[in-house]
Amino acid sequence: MENLYDKLKKNSKSGCYPFHMPGHKRMAEHPFLKDFPNPYLLDITEIEGFDNLHHPEGILKSSMEKVASIYGADKSYYLVNGSSCGVLSAICGTTKYGDTVIMGRNCHKSAYHGAFLNRLETKYLYPRIIEEFGIQGGVERDDLEAMLKAYESVSAVFVVSPTYDGVVSDIESISSVCHQYGIPLIVDEAHGAHFRYGDTFPRSALESGADVVIQSLHKTLPSFTQTGLLHIKEGYVDAEKIEFYLQIFQSSSPSYLFMAGMERCITFMETEGKLQMKEFEGYLMQLRKKLEKMKCLKLLSGSLRGSSGVYDLDGSKIVVSSVGTAVNGQQLMDTLRQQYHLELEMWGADYVTALTSVMDTRQGLKRLEDALTAIDSALEGDMKAEDGDRGNKKGLRQEIPGKACMPLYEAHVREKRRVRLADSEGLVSGEYIYLYPPGIPLVVPGEIITQDIITTIISYREAGLPIQGLKDYRGEWIQVV
Numbered sequence: 001m002e003n004l005y006d007k008l009k010k011n012s013k014s015g016c017y018p019f020h021m022p023g024h025k026r027m028a029e030h031p032f033l034k035d036f037p038n039p040y041l042l043d044i045t046e047i048e049g050f051d052n053l054h055h056p057e058g059i060l061k062s063s064m065e066k067v068a069s070i071y072g073a074d075k076s077y078y079l080v081n082g083s084s085c086g087v088l089s090a091i092c093g094t095t096k097y098g099d100t101v102i103m104g105r106n107c108h109k110s111a112y113h114g115a116f117l118n119r120l121e122t123k124y125l126y127p128r129i130i131e132e133f134g135i136q137g138g139v140e141r142d143d144l145e146a147m148l149k150a151y152e153s154v155s156a157v158f159v160v161s162p163t164y165d166g167v168v169s170d171i172e173s174i175s176s177v178c179h180q181y182g183i184p185l186i187v188d189e190a191h192g193a194h195f196r197y198g199d200t201f202p203r204s205a206l207e208s209g210a211d212v213v214i215q216s217l218h219k220t221l222p223s224f225t226q227t228g229l230l231h232i233k234e235g236y237v238d239a240e241k242i243e244f245y246l247q248i249f250q251s252s253s254p255s256y257l258f259m260a261g262m263e264r265c266i267t268f269m270e271t272e273g274k275l276q277m278k279e280f281e282g283y284l285m286q287l288r289k290k291l292e293k294m295k296c297l298k299l300l301s302g303s304l305r306g307s308s309g310v311y312d313l314d315g316s317k318i319v320v321s322s323v324g325t326a327v328n329g330q331q332l333m334d335t336l337r338q339q340y341h342l343e344l345e346m347w348g349a350d351y352v353t354a355l356t357s358v359m360d361t362r363q364g365l366k367r368l369e370d371a372l373t374a375i376d377s378a379l380e381g382d383m384k385a386e387d388g389d390r391g392n393k394k395g396l397r398q399e400i401p402g403k404a405c406m407p408l409y410e411a412h413v414r415e416k417r418r419v420r421l422a423d424s425e426g427l428v429s430g431e432y433i434y435l436y437p438p439g440i441p442l443v444v445p446g447e448i449i450t451q452d453i454i455t456t457i458i459s460y461r462e463a464g465l466p467i468q469g470l471k472d473y474r475g476e477w478i479q480v481v
Contacts, residue, residue: 016337017364019318019354020345023194024222027359032222032268044256053078053254054247063263070270071196071231072206075239077246079214079228080258083190084110085249086214086230090186091158092118093242094212099155102147105401106136106160106440108188109432112408119409122444123151125159126401128309130167133300133321134350136440138169138309145177154181160188161205164346164438165300165353166317167310168192168202175209184236185209190216192314193229194358197221197269197277200285202312211236220316222273222359223265227258273358280358284315287365291318291372296325296379297332300351318354320372325379330464332375340371346438349463402447406481411446416479418472421457424449430479432469433457441469449480 018025027033046052051060060078068076079086091114095101098119103111105124115122125144128137139159148154157178161169171187178185187205189195193215195204206213213231217223230246232239269277291299300319304310322332333347345355354368405428406414416430426448433443442460443453460467461475470478 014341016341016343017367018343019356019360019364019368020343021355022218022223022225023220023355023357023359024218024224025357025359025364027361030222030359032272036264039257042257042260045253050256053080053250053259054252060259063259067229067263067266068231070266071204071229073213073231074234075232077230077232077243078254078259078262079230079246079250080226080254081250082218082226083188083214083216083228084108084113085246086228087111087188088114088117088249089230089242089245090212090214091115091120091156092245092248094156094184094186094237095120096155100151100153102144102151102154102157104139104159106163107158108160108190108438109434109441111158111188112432112441112444116408116412119407121407122404123147123154124402125157127163127167127169130300130304130308130310132323133298133319134323135165135300135319135348136163136167137304137307138163138167138311139174140309141170141173141177144174148177148181148183154183156184156186158186158188160190162189162191162202162314162317164191164440165319166191166314168312168314169309170311171205171208171210172203175211178211179209179236182236184211186212187214189213190228191219191317193217194220194269194277194316195314197274197358198281199278200281200315202314206231206233209233212242217262217265220355220357221265221269222357224258224261227262227265229262269358277358280356280360283360283362283365284356287318287369288315290369291320294320294373294376297322297372297376316356318356318368319351320354321351323350326382327379328463335375336371340367340374342368342371348435349460349465402444402453403450404444404446405448406446408444408446411481414481416481418477419480421454421476421478424478424480425451425454428481430481431471433467433478434469435460436466436468443469446481449478 051058087110095118100121102123105126125139127139130137175185187210189205195201211233216228218225218227298321302313329347329351333352336342345353429443432441434441467475
C-alpha cells in the first residue's frame with residue numbers, strides 16, 4: 001500500500017500545475033523558497049532565547065508587534081492552528097455563554113463551532129445570490145441594520161469577506177452600523193491576507209473599520225499550510241479575553257518553523273514580494289482580459305460590483321462558470337486535470353475555482369488561459385453543431401434560509417434518531433450538512449428540514465458534490481432530534 005510520504009513525492013513530480021492552496025505553490029526553485037534550509041535543522045521547542053508564544057516577552061513579542069505595525073493593527077498574533085483557531089478565539093473572546101450573535105450564513109464551519117462552544121443564540125445574515133453563477137454574493141448593510149433593530153442585546157457580528165469565490169462586502173459600511181450599536185465586527189478574511197500588497201486588490205477589512213480580522217497566510221501568500229494571523233483594533237473588544245482563548249485553541253507546542261515561516265513571509269512581502277506582486281498583477285490582468293472574451297464559459301468579473309451585495313472582487317480568484325453549457329463543474333475540473341495537468345482548488349455544481357498567488361509563474365497562468373480558452377472553443381463548436389445552447393441557465397442554489405426551532409448547542413446534545421433524508425421533512429436536524437470545500441453549512445443542527453432543503457441536497461448528491469457533515473457518508477440518512 002502506498003504511504004502518504006511517497007504519494008506526496010510522486011505528486012510533486014507529476015508536472016500538474018497547482019492552482020490551489022498553499023500560496024507558495026511549491027515553487028522550490030524560487031529564490032525565496034530555495035533559500036529555506038532543511039526543516040529538521042530548525043525544528044525546536046521553547047528553549048532559552050526563543051520566547052514562548054503563549055507568554056511572549058522577547059523575540060516573538062517583538063516579531064508580532066512588527067506585524068501589527070505593518071498591518072495597522074493595535075495587536076497581531078501568529079496562528080499556528082490555522083484560521084480556525086483565530087475564528088474560535090474571536091467568537092468566544094467577544095461573547096459570554098448564551099449571548100446572541102449575528103453571523104453571516106456563509107461562515108466557515110469553525111464559526112458554528114465557536115457558537116456551539118459558547119452556547120450562543122445565532123441569528124443569520126444571508127448573503128445575496130449571484131443568480132447567473134449560482135454562487136453567494138456579499139452581505140448588505142441594510143440587511144444587517146434591520147437585524148440589529150429586530151434583535152436586542154446582540155454581542156457581536158461575524159461576517160466573511162472575501163468569500164471563497166473572492167466576493168468582498170462593503171465592510172466600511174457594515175462596521176459603521178455595528179459601531180452605531182456599540183457592537184464589534186469580526187471579519188473572517190482568511191482569503192484576503194494579500195490585499196495590502198497589491199494595487200488592484202480590494203481594501204482590507206482592517207483598513208475598513210473591522211475590530212477583529214482573521215487571515216490565512218497560507219491561502220494566498222508564500223507561507224506554510226496551517227499558518228495565519230489574528231489582528232485586533234482596540235475599542236470595541238477586550239484583547240486580553242481573546243488572548244486567553246488563543247491559549248486554549250492553539251497548540252501548547254507551537255511550531256517554530258511555522259512562526260519563522262510567517263515572519264519570513266511578511267518580511268518578503270514587504271520587500272521583494274511587493275515588486276513581484278506588481279509583475280503578478282500585470283500577468284493576472286492579462287489573463288482575466290483573455291478569459292472575459294470566452295463565449296460559453298463565463299468568468300466571474302468586476303462587472304458585478306454594485307449588484308448582489310458585491311462591493312468589490314478579488315481578481316486573484318479565477319471563478320469560471322459552465323452554466324448553459326454541456327459540462328458541469330466536475331467535468332470541467334476533470335478535463336483541466338486530465339487533459340491539461342492543472343489542479344484547481346475546487347469545483348461546484350456549475351463552476352470551478354482556481355486560486356492564484358504572487359508565486360504563480362507567467363507560464364503557469366498562460367497554461368490556465370490556454371486550457372480554458374481551448375475548452376471554451378470546443379464547447380462553442382458543440383453548441384453550434386447542436387444549433388443552440390444546452391444546460392441550465394442558472395447555477396444550482398447554494399443556500400436556502402433555514403428556520404431554527406432550538407439553539408445550536410441544544411440540538412447537538414439532545415438525543416437523536418436516524419431517518420432517511422428523503423423522509424425527514426418537518427423534523428429537526430441534529431447534524432450539519434455542508435459542501436467541503438468551502439465548509440459552509442446548508443443545514444445547521446436545530447433547524448427544521450424542509451422539502452426544499454431535501455430536494456436541494458439530493459440534487460447536490462446526484463451531481464456528485466462533496467457533501468459532508470452527515471454520519472452517513474452516502475448522504476441517504478440524517479440524524480434528527
